[in-house]
Amino acid sequence: xxxxxxxxxxxxxxxxxxxxxxxxxxxxxxxxxxxxxxxxxxxxxxxxxxxxxxxxxxxxxxxxxxxxxxxxxxxxxxxxxxxxxxxxxxxxxxxxxxxxxxxxxxxxxxxxxxxxxxxxxxxxxxxxxxxxxxxxxxxxxxxxxxxxxxxxxxxxxxxxxxxxxxxxxxxxxxxxxxxxxxxxxxxxxxxxxxxxxxxxxxxxxxxxxxxxxxxxxxxxxxxxxxxxxxxxxxxxxxxxxxxxxxxxxxxx
Amino acid sequence: xxxxxxxxxxxxxxxxxxxxxxxxxxxxxxxxxxxxxxxxxxxxxxxxxxxxxxxxxxxxxxxxxxxxxxxxxxxxxxxxxxxxxxxxxxxxxxxxxxxxxxxxxxxxxxxxxxxxxxxxxxxxxxxxxxxxxxxxxxxxxxxxxxxxxxxxxxxxxxxxxxxxxxxxxxxxxxxxxxxxxxxxxxxxxxxxxxxxxxxxxxxxxxxxxxxxxxxxxxxxxxxx
Numbered sequence: 042x043x044x045x046x047x048x049x050x051x052x053x054x055x056x057x058x059x060x061x062x063x064x065x066x067x068x069x070x071x072x073x074x075x076x077x078x079x080x081x082x083x084x085x086x087x088x089x090x091x092x093x094x095x096x097x098x099x100x101x102x103x104x105x106x107x108x109x110x111x112x113x114x115x116x117x118x119x120x121x122x123x124x125x126x127x128x129x130x131x132x133x134x135x136x137x138x139x140x141x142x143x144x145x146x147x148x149x150x151x152x153x154x155x156x157x158x159x160x161x162x163x164x165x166x167x168x169x170x171x172x173x174x175x176x177x178x179x180x181x182x183x184x185x186x187x188x189x190x191x192x193x194x195x196x197x198x199x200x201x202x203x204x205x206x207x208x209x210x211x212x213x214x215x216x217x218x219x220x221x222x223x224x225x226x227x228x229x230x231x232x233x234x235x236x237x238x239x240x241x242x243x244x245x246x247x248x249x250x251x252x253x254x255x256x257x258x259x260x261x262x263x264x265x266x267x268x269x270x271x272x273x274x275x276x277x278x279x280x281x282x283x284x285x286x287x288x289x290x291x292x293x
Numbered sequence: 294x295x296x297x298x299x300x301x302x303x304x305x306x307x308x309x310x311x312x313x314x315x316x317x318x319x320x321x322x323x324x325x326x327x328x329x330x331x332x333x334x335x336x337x338x339x340x341x342x343x344x345x346x347x348x349x350x351x352x353x354x355x356x357x358x359x360x361x362x363x364x365x366x367x368x369x370x371x372x373x374x375x376x377x378x379x380x381x382x383x384x385x386x387x388x389x390x391x392x393x394x395x396x397x398x399x400x401x402x403x404x405x406x407x408x409x410x411x412x413x414x415x416x417x418x419x420x421x422x423x424x425x426x427x428x429x430x431x432x433x434x435x436x437x438x439x440x441x442x443x444x445x446x447x448x449x450x451x452x453x454x455x456x457x458x459x460x461x462x463x464x465x466x467x468x469x470x471x472x473x474x475x476x477x478x479x480x481x482x483x484x485x486x487x488x489x490x491x492x493x494x495x496x497x498x499x500x501x502x503x504x505x506x507x508x509x510x511x512x513x514x515x516x517x
Contacts, residue, residue: 277371290297
């Protein structure tokens with residue numbers, strides 16, 4: 042299986058404090074990879090290195106390489122805006138703009154100048170909402186405020202917003218942790234559906250969620266990658282005792 | 294290491310299957326003893342005990358389902374619950390075979406004494422020994438011993454063929470002994486089946502320890 046993202050010997054620092062240690066990992070194209078581990082283990086930090094979201098933190102620095110489609114995203118001259126268009130992100134808390142449903146999804150398309158006509162824009166918005174499994178629920182109220190949607194719908198709107206700019210990779214940082222079981226199930230079904238077109242990396246505290254949706258799972262602890270294996274193996278017969286202890290709740 | 298809620302239930306599950314294993318082992322032993330010593334009272338006890346074994350099976354089923362549904366076991370915990378859930382009906386079937394041997398004993402004890410118990414006793418000894426070792430290996434999670442026990446099943450099969458031929462000859466030479474010999478043939482078949490079931494238990498022991506599926510495959514050595 043071809044790698045979409047190749048990470049080699051990645052070290053990451055917040056000032057002098059090292060948060061990630063020598064991470065080497067391959068993320069295959071059109072697969073779902075879950076990152077699990079206790080709080081503070083570095084999984085979210087690692088996720089954010091994949092589209093350089095950590096650049097927004099002044100004291101952050103990284104060494105090693107992160108290659109996406111064979112290009113080092115930390116190489117000088119990298120267009121970070123183009124990178125983040127290619128590698129979209131969905132956060133733990135849904136964060137719709139104080140705009141209409143339509144304008145939320147249209148926002149990225151407009152600022153990136155992706156559309157070439159008003160009809161094209163409307164079509165792209167519709168497609169993103171369909172792909173995010175939200176279209177049927179909002180098609181009759183596209184011009185109403187996004188804040189009128191439920192929590193689960195707002196999260197799917199954020200996914201539609203990420204999809205609208207045609208990314209290739211979607212990073213999800215605990216996308217369902219604030220949702221009820223029904224909304225969570227919808228997000229999980231959506232994630233699995235999105236795999237047909239996108240490479241997905243998902244950080245989750247919910248191990249059942251990792252086991253339900255992902256193809257491969259990476260377990261992190263204290264900034265180190267402890268184990269990375271197919272999810273089926275990880276949850277039935279992990280290689281490392283630390284992984285076993287974590288997934289069976291022997292420490293939290 | 295922290296104490297987990299699941300630990301208490303896993304311990305309970307372990308206790309229950311060990312009790313079921315011990316009771317099944319005793320049932321096989323008593324059934325054969327009732328046959329060899331012509332003790333019909335003992336045979337009846339074996340049949341009565343079967344209800345207790347059925348009840349144990351139900352309790353283990355319920356507890357296994359409860360743990361799976363409520364505790365979401367993973368890794369070794371998951372393999373343990375799955376192994377127990379699969380070994381339980383095997384033990385129950387072994388106990389059923391013990392019951393059938395006791396049934397045969399009740400009939401044979403009313404027939405004239407036959408002198409063909411020697412190899413049957415050997416078969417029973419091997420089968421009971423296999424069962425005991427398999428249950429010990431389950432407790433110790435010893436996959437090497439489990440693999441060795443699997444090999445022992447061949448010995449039972451060989452003895453079964455020998456007993457089968459001997460009883461067949463007996464029936465031909467002495468038609469008046471046909472009824473008794475036929476029942477002994479059933480007993481031999483029950484013991485042979487017990488050997489097969491113990492083999493299944495051992496395969497699950499290997500799964501528990503190594504997460505390897507060795508069923509339907511030639512002997513596979515444990516990874517070094």
